[in-house]
Every structure is written in C-alpha cells, then in structure tokens.
Amino acid sequence: MKIAVMDGQGAGLGQTLIKKMRQNLPGDWIIIALGTNTCGTSKMVRSGATIGMSGEKAFCAFCRREAIDCIIAPIGILQPGSIHGEITESMTHAFTQLSCKKYILPVHHPKLLIPCTADIPIKQFIDDIITDLKKVCS
Template identity: 50%
Template sequence: MKIAVIDTQGAGLGQTVVKKIRKEIGQDVNIIALGTNSFATSKMVRAGANVGISGERSIISFCKTNEIDSIIGPIDIICCNNIDGEITPLISKSIINMDCIKYVLPLQKYNIYIPGTNTMQIKDIIEEIINDIKNRAKLI
C-alpha cells in the first residue's frame, strides 16, 4: 500500500498523520511525504515517511507519474492558495487528477464549513481516516 501525505509550512499536521499511520498500520505501508517546502518534507520524513518530495515541480511530477492508493492532506489540497499560496493551483489540479482516494482534513480556517465536522476534533478525523485505510487494505 502506498499513501502520500501532503503538508505545508511546518508540517505539524503531516507529522501527526505520518506518526499515526506508522503506529496503527506499521511498516507494511509505503508513506511518501509531499512537502511544499523542504522543512515540511524533512519533518514528515523524520516522523516516519519512507521518502520525501519537496516543492511544486517535484510534487506535480510525482502526481503525474506515480500510482498511489490514497493521499491525505488539509482542505487546501482542493482550495489552492490558502496557506500563503503554498498549495498552488497546479499542485491542487495534480492531486485532484490522481486516480486514488483523497482524504481531506477539514480545517475550519478559511470560512469553509463542512457539515458534520464542527464537533469533531482533528485527532478523531485522523483516526477515522486511518480506520478507512485499514478497511480498504482488507479489500485489496
């Protein structure tokens, strides 16, 4: 199983996701850290990602040339230019065009409200994503 985790800036969210995947699923999963900057990438690799890819061009190239089972990232992956423009329209388009499941973490920062998520904590959302990945792995 191959899972990409994308994050920006300091990758706090990406680190948390990578650590949780490692803890819950273990070493059987190949985790690719997609960081919009090298700092974010290195933080996710230190958290347990197998490989790190940094920057717009590299992320777009990865998305166009690789097959993965899923990608996990903040809502910015479908709402580009929100975090200081680090998720560019080209990155967003590349992610959306991938033939995999996209797990979007609904951070309520950008006046985007996703019904049903207002009472959930981010750790609960991450747990739900991990459980869905585990269930899908049983089907493969």
Template identity: 50%
Template sequence: MKIAVIDAQGAGLGQNIIKRIRREIDNHVYIVALGTNSFATSKMVQAGADVGISGERAISSFCKSTKIDSIIGPIGIICSGGINGEITPMISNVIFNMNCTKYILPLQKHGIYIPGTRNLQIKDIIEEIIFDIKQNIL
C-alpha cells in the same frame, strides 16, 4: 499500500498523521511525504515517511506519474492558494485529478466551513482515516 501525505509550512499536521499511521499500520504501508517546502518535507520524513518530495514541480510530477492508493492532507491542498499560499494552482489541480482516495481534513480555516464537521477533533478525523485505510488493506 502506498500513501502520500501532503502538508506545507511546518508540517505539524502531516507529522501527526504519519506518526499515527506508523504506530497503527506500520508494516502495511509505504508513506511518501509531499512537502511544499523542504522544511515541511524533512519534518514528515523525520516523523516516519519512507521518502520525501519537495516543491511544486516535484510534487506535480510525482502525482502525475506515480500510482498511489490514497493521499491525505488538509482541505487547503485542493484549493489554489491554500495553506497560506503554499498550494499553487498546479499542485491543487494535480491532486484533485489524481485517481486515488483523497482523505481531506476539513479544517475550518480560510473561510471554508463544511457543515457537519463542527464537533470533530483533528485526532478523531485522523482516527477515522486510519480506520478506513485498515479496512482497505484487509
């Protein structure tokens, strides 16, 4: 199974996701770190991603040309200007149009509120994503 994890800025969320995947389903997945900047990418590779891709053009090219099973990231990845402007219109569009499962973490930032997510902790959301990935591997 090939999974892409996308993050920006310091990639704290991306690192956390990758570490959890490695700890719980290590041998069954190939993880691609998609960082909007080289710092975010390097942090996710250090966390355990198999390979890292940085920048708008490289991310867009990868997403258009590579078959992956799922992509994981905060809600800002599907919003042009998301993650403090690091998600460009090109990136958000190409991610939205990918033919794979998109695991979107409903962070309550940027004035986006998804009803029903009020009491969810990030760790619980990541746990649910990992549970679903495990179900799809079997």
C-alpha cells in the same frame, strides 16, 4: 500499499498523521511525504515517512507519474493560494487528476465553515482515516 501524505507550512498535521499511521498500520507500507516546503517535508520524514519530496514541481511530477493507493491532504489542496499561498493552481490540478482514493482533512479556519465538522477534533478525522485504511489490511 503506497500512501502519500501532503502538507504545507510546518507540517504539524502531516507529522501527526504519519506517526499515527506508523503506529497502527503494517510497517511495510510505503508512506510518501509531499511537502510544500523542505522544512515540512523533513519533519514528515523524521516522523516516519519512507521518502519525502518538496515543492510544487516535485508534487506535480509525483502526481503525474506515481501509482499510489491513496493520498491524504488538508482541504487547502483544493484551493489555489491556500495554506498561506503555498498551494498553486498546478498543485490543485495535479491533485484533482489523481485516480486514487483521496482523503481530505477539513482543517478549521476562522473564515471557512464546513457544516457538521466544527465540533469534531482533527484527531477524530485522523482516527477515521486510520480505521478505513485498516480495512485494507483485513
């Protein structure tokens, strides 16, 4: 199984997700950290990612050439200019063109309301993703 985890800024969400995946999923699964910057990418690699890639060019090239089973990303990947300007149009386009399963994390923001998710902690969304990925193992 080959899973990509995309995150930006300090990659706190990506780190949490990768640690949880390493604790609960088979150790031979490949986890690729896709960071919008080198700081975030290195934190995700230290959290257990198999390999990391940073920046717009690396992200877009990865999406074009790699065959992956799924990708997990914050909802900001769907909107160019989000994650404090770290997401570009090229990144959004590359992400939407992927044919693999996509898990979108509805990260809360004061100016963005995703109905029915406001009271659900991000930990629950991560647990739901892990549960879904475990189904592949069985």
